[in-house]
Amino acid sequence: MAFSTRDARRQRMSAELRDWCRTGAPDERRTLVLKLAPGADLSQLATRLGDLGATLVSTGPAVTIAEVSCNAAGEAAELPGVVSADLPARLAPKDARSQKPSR
Amino acid sequence: MVLIWSHKFFAKGIIMLTKRHTALDSGLYELTRAANEADLLIGESFDQSPATTSLALEAAPARRGAASRPLGVVPKDMVTVKLLTAAGASDTLAARLADLGCQIVSRGPQVLLANVPPNRLEALGELPNLRRAEQSRRLQFRLDEARGAATRTDIALAQHPQIRGQGVVVGVVDSGTDWRHDDFRNADDSTRIEMFLHAVHDAATGVDTFTEFSAVDIDAALGGGGNVPDGDLNGHGTHCASIAAGNGRASAAQAFRGVAPEAALMAVRSDTLHDTHIIEGIRRIFDRAAGRPAVVNLSLGGHMGPHDGTSALENVISRETGPGRIVVVAAGNEAQDRIHFDGQLVEGQDLDIEFTIRDAVQFIDVWIPRGDEADITVIDPDGTETVPDGSIQNTAAGAFRADLREDQFNRDINLTLAVAGNELGRRWRLRLDAQVVRQGTVHAWGQTRDFDFSRNIFMAETSPRFSIGMPATEERAISVASFISRAGILPGGAAVPGLAAGEISPFSSHGPARHGTQRPDIAAPGQHIVAALAAGSSMATLPQLAPRRLPGNRYISIQGTSMATPFVTGAIALMLQQEPDLAPEDVQLRLRATAQRDDDTGPVWNEAFGYGKIDVEALLNYAIVT
Incomplete structure (x- = not known):
């Protein structure tokens, strides 16, 4: 059976987050990044997240960051205005600490 | 009113910049010997030590290819000036500069770098097709070096x-x-x-x-x-x-x-x-x-x-x-890190993204345009082909996990591949068998788990482009x-x-x-x-x-x-x-x-x-x- 781009479903959650939802303890909590649709109602979203027992960490246009329990993460990702949910991603500092050998 | 810059020449041999308002053509630069308080303030930021003239050339953009060679010492009876010329006028201007006793230090399209006797500075203003003359300023040491000639920050602050x-x-x-x-x-x-x-x-x-x-x-x-x-x-x-x-x-x-x-x-x-x-x-x-x-x-x-x-x-x-x-x-x-790959999908053909294992876990992040369809296979260094299923899969050469997701914002297809190879330095391939192509351009970026700068060398086919x-x-x-x-x-x-x-x-x-x-x-x-x-x-x-x-x-x-x-x-x-x-x-x-x-x-x-x-x-x- 092929692994095809045709099968790329409109997953709102990343694979890593789906794994956590599947394997984590129900009351285990993590910080999630919720990407929002343009025009998302922030106050309504905050209320709905609160109803799910989530704690708002950062809110504003485009992105809301919230601490969400494992058993509520799936519902949080499906709230109106949310287009995707991900675990935090790491970035790297951009100093080049050593002279790289020429390649 | 047009703002122009005026080069001013000091007795110690340093050309200074001051602001003047004039109705003259803004492309012209006037060379004078006047000084004022603003000049002196700027002057303080340029140490007039004996080393100044010997460093002047370092401030100038060196010609490619000659850049790493010692540029020598500017004669103390010369100042280095960067000259912006009209298109196609460099050769003519270089000859005129030689006539004035100037030495051409570096030549490029519409830019000349020349050592000019101080008593010839004013004559520069008479040269045809000279658009602009700027002092080649000394690069100062340390952070103030960056603030110096390279960016004109100290001049601006003065x-x-x-x-x-x-x-x-x-x-x-x-x-x-x-x-x-x-x-x-x-x-x-x-x-x-x-x-x-x-x-x-x-x-x-x-x-x-x-x-x-x-x-x-x-x-x-x-x-x-x-x-x-x-x-x-x-x-x-x-x-x-x-x-x-x-x-x-x-x-x-x-x-x-x-x-x-x-x-x-x-x-x-x-x-x-x-x-x-x-x-x-x-x-x-x-x-x-x-x-x-x-x-x-x-x-x-x-x-x-x-x-x-x-x-x-x-x-x-x-x-x-x-x-x-x-x-x-x-x-x-x-x-320099070979982190990026881009290629074109062609219907009925395979596009291989070939990369080398550099770390215990590394990631390849692939973006396929919306509307394009391809079947995906992972090929390990031994040539074993495996169709991903979204779970962690093992081959004799290591383990991998592939995940497909349609991006909710741009609707492109995002294929992420995490690979834990058993051996570093071996090449894996991600094969895209194109079925339907509407746009075709595929991009992929590689990254190690720990952002190890010395190991970010992945793609067999790459260029510095798109590495931002x-x-x-x-x-x-x-x-x-x-x-x-x-x-x-x-x-x-x-x-x-x-x-x-x-x-x-x-x-x-x-x-x-x-x-x-x-x-x-x-x-x-x-x-x-x-x-x-x-x-x-x-x-x-x-x-x-x-x-x-x-x-x-x-x-x-x-x-x-x-x-x-x-x-x-x-x-x-x-x-x-x-x-x-x-x-x-x-x-x-x-x-x-x-x-x-x-x-x-x-x-x-x-x-x-x-x-x-x-x-x-x-x-x-x-x-x-x-």
Whole structure:
């Protein structure tokens, strides 16, 4: 059976987050990044997240960051205005600490 | 009224710049021998030591290919002048210059570098097809070297002594800022840092916390009390903050002061640089600025994501910036790292993305345009083909996991592959068997788990193009490349072989963004920059960095687009003091309009330099001119 781009479903959650939802303890909590649709109602979203027992960490246009329990993460990702949910991603500092050998 | 610059000549043999208003053609430069107070102020920033003339050539953009050769010593009865000529006039002009007793030092399209006898300077004004004459200024040592000829910052500050960043907030979201360092303290020893945000990602629980400290808290800690955490365990953020807005208080004659030394400072400390920390850091700084203009420095980035401005962090930058709210981002240091692949899908054919295993776990992030369809196979180094199923799968050469997701913002298909090879140095392939092609261009980026700079060498087929990282790919971010402002690591040290002042830093990531957006915007000095060293940080203690630390352990020389970025941040702080409501687009327009273009940069935007090298003098005069 092929692994095809045709099968790329409109997953709102990343694979890593789906794994956590599947394997984590129900009351285990993590910080999630919720990407929002343009025009998302922030106050309504905050209320709905609160109803799910989530704690708002950062809110504003485009992105809301919230601490969400494992058993509520799936519902949080499906709230109106949310287009995707991900675990935090790491970035790297951009100093080049050593002279790289020429390649 | 047209603003022009007038070269003025001093008895000590240094040409100075002063501002004059005239009705003359703005392309003409008048050479005079007059002096005034403004000249003297500028003159102080150019040490008239005997070494001055011998260093003059280093300030000039050296000709490619000859860049690493010793350029020799300028005869003491000569001054080095950069001449911008009309198109096709270089040869004729060179002959006329020779007739005047000048020596041509370097020649390129529409730019000549010449040693000119002082008594012939005025005659330059009579030469046909000479568009502009500029002194080739000495590059000064240390951070002030970057402030010198390379960017004209000291000249700009001398012309605008009231512009030091007052009333503007400079925020640095990074590894923190050493709030104990003298460069971030006032003359009365109180802190200059108005807000310090400590962002922590608990690896065990996956939960982020943010704790905010005020200037009162920091002052109490400076007095021995309080509970403010260490400012910066890494040292990276301190260095960046110092370049943007350090006051140089710990250095003799404030030699290592930053670009906007009187700006208000806010610092965010994140030891892990999670995007959640960056997002909240940006928001917190703009909020605490409370209506004051603010510019946020992000000397960081990554490559897992769409590279088109639609990632979460990029969306935040797009939406949170506006008039008086600017974010500046490093382009990245991956130009040499073979991190990027791009290829064309052709229906019925295979497209192989071939990469080498460099770390215990590494990631390949593939973006396939919406509408295109392909079947995917993973081929390990032994040639075993495996159809992914979304779970962790094993082959004889290692384990991998592939995941497919339609991006909810741009509708492109995102294929992520995590590989844990049994052996380093072996090549794996990701095969895309194209079934339907509507757009066809596939991009992929590689990244190791731990961002190991020395191991970021993945793709069998690659080029420096598209190596710019996120969030520098966001259109409303000011994205910054690095050029070499001093070829030697330490002040007075020998040049690193192959490096020449003025050229693009070899590591500086190239644009454009995935869909062709012109990124980076501008280049600034990022190699090599001496700025504040955080006490007790890894930069202060790692043995391999010892050769980069200056005596006294208050300053260190490092390099990267990380260092170029705060230089632009500081310059924008100066601009915001002049014009507090500048929006990102206004800043980009000014950077584009005023950028220095020379033989290194070429005449138009390019993927390494962007629009050219930053010219702080021209930026601060832009408002006056227009």
